[in-house]
Amino acid sequence: MPELLKPVCLEPVLRNKRSHRNEKSVYRNEDDRGTTVKNCTRVTWFLLLGLTEQAGLKGILFALFLFIYSVTLTGNLAMITLIHADPQLRTPMYFLLRILSFIDSSSCTLNTPRLLESFLTSSQSISFAGCVVQMALMTLHGTAECLLLAIMAYDRFAAIYHPLLHHTIMSQSLCVQLVATTYMASVANSALLTGYIFKPLYCGLNIINHYVYDVPLVLQIAYADIAKAEAIVFSSSALIILFTVTVILVSYAYILVTIFRMHSLRAQSKALSTCASHLAVICLFYGTITFTYAQPSSHSSMEQNKVVSVFYTVIISMLNPLIYSLRNKDVKPAPKRRCLDMLPS
Numbered sequence: 001m002p003e004l005l006k007p008v009c010l011e012p013v014l015r016n017k018r019s020h021r022n023e024k025s026v027y028r029n030e031d032d033r034g035t036t037v038k039n040c041t042r043v044t045w046f047l048l049l050g051l052t053e054q055a056g057l058k059g060i061l062f063a064l065f066l067f068i069y070s071v072t073l074t075g076n077l078a079m080i081t082l083i084h085a086d087p088q089l090r091t092p093m094y095f096l097l098r099i100l101s102f103i104d105s106s107s108c109t110l111n112t113p114r115l116l117e118s119f120l121t122s123s124q125s126i127s128f129a130g131c132v133v134q135m136a137l138m139t140l141h142g143t144a145e146c147l148l149l150a151i152m153a154y155d156r157f158a159a160i161y162h163p164l165l166h167h168t169i170m171s172q173s174l175c176v177q178l179v180a181t182t183y184m185a186s187v188a189n190s191a192l193l194t195g196y197i198f199k200p201l202y203c204g205l206n207i208i209n210h211y212v213y214d215v216p217l218v219l220q221i222a223y224a225d226i227a228k229a230e231a232i233v234f235s236s237s238a239l240i241i242l243f244t245v246t247v248i249l250v251s252y253a254y255i256l257v258t259i260f261r262m263h264s265l266r267a268q269s270k271a272l273s274t275c276a277s278h279l280a281v282i283c284l285f286y287g288t289i290t291f292t293y294a295q296p297s298s299h300s301s302m303e304q305n306k307v308v309s310v311f312y313t314v315i316i317s318m319l320n321p322l323i324y325s326l327r328n329k330d331v332k333p334a335p336k337r338r339c340l341d342m343l344p345s
């Protein structure tokens with residue numbers, strides 16, 4: 001995952017990190033390394049420095065993110081309940097949207113309470129095992145959202161390119177199989193990456209200048225050669241992003257060709273409005289990732305990475321249900337229909 005104000009204790013932390021790295025480079029053979037491992041203190045817990053150390057901002061940020069967290073949970077849980085309860089929303093698109101809302105609410109619950117806690121305490125500590133679990137769940141949710149957005153793009157392709165066969169192509173059983181495959185692939189990817197991230201020895205330095213366990217920052221404090229772990233993380237992430245982006249681009253290429261071939265402006269407008277919400281969510285999700293990782297490291301700062309990370313881990317989860325409810329003609333009247341159905345005849 002991809003920081004507001006620099007903590008006053010950051011400079012000694014960076015000094016310790018430089019000393020830590022220099023110390024690692026001294027040992028050239030296995031005997032020296034083995035002696036060092038025996039003499040070092042293994043890390044049993046990690047310390048997070050949080051989003052900001054300025055006391056004046058903590059109260060304001062706590063109230064702001066508590067509000068965002070409440071809106072996120074309310075919006076996503078309402079979307080899940082509404083889609084489940086309304087027969088008119090029992091379509092492949094809304095089945096997948098319900099899964100997306102579940103992922104967003106779970107991801108937000110994983111990250112936001114720890115962020116809120118950081119505004120109430122000067123720093124946070126977590127056990128080594130707790131860090132492993134947190135990292136595994138974050139990776140699982142990130143992978144699942146990438147894959148699900150690709151499946152949703154394919155569903156939009158089927159709806160526009162094969163409108164008469166849409167429900168046959170995207171049958172209920174196929175949707176369930178795709179979601180099950182998404183979670184199995186996400187669990188496998190999470191287990192692989194977490195295993196390689198925490199396989200190196202962690203010894204001595206245990207301070208992370210962030211409010212979440214960002215993979216690059218965790219690997220930086222490893223007391224071992226991390227080249228293999230970095231290669232695995234990069235290869236796995238690149239493979240997933242390449243696959244999902246390819247599916248999305250190919251799906252929307254066919255969608256655009258189909259729309260341009262339509263002779264009615266009304267049909268074109270209806271087809272575009274069908275894809276508008278999904279396109280907005282894709283632009284938010286992949287736009288944030290691109291902004292975070294595509295820029296040169298010399299141009300990015302820890303503070304900037306924290307700000308982008310907040311948007312990625314907290315804000316997008318709040319915006320997704322708002323985008324789908326405000327931009328969707330099927331979702332907006334659904335609460336009214338449910339209220340009318342509940343009234344006695």
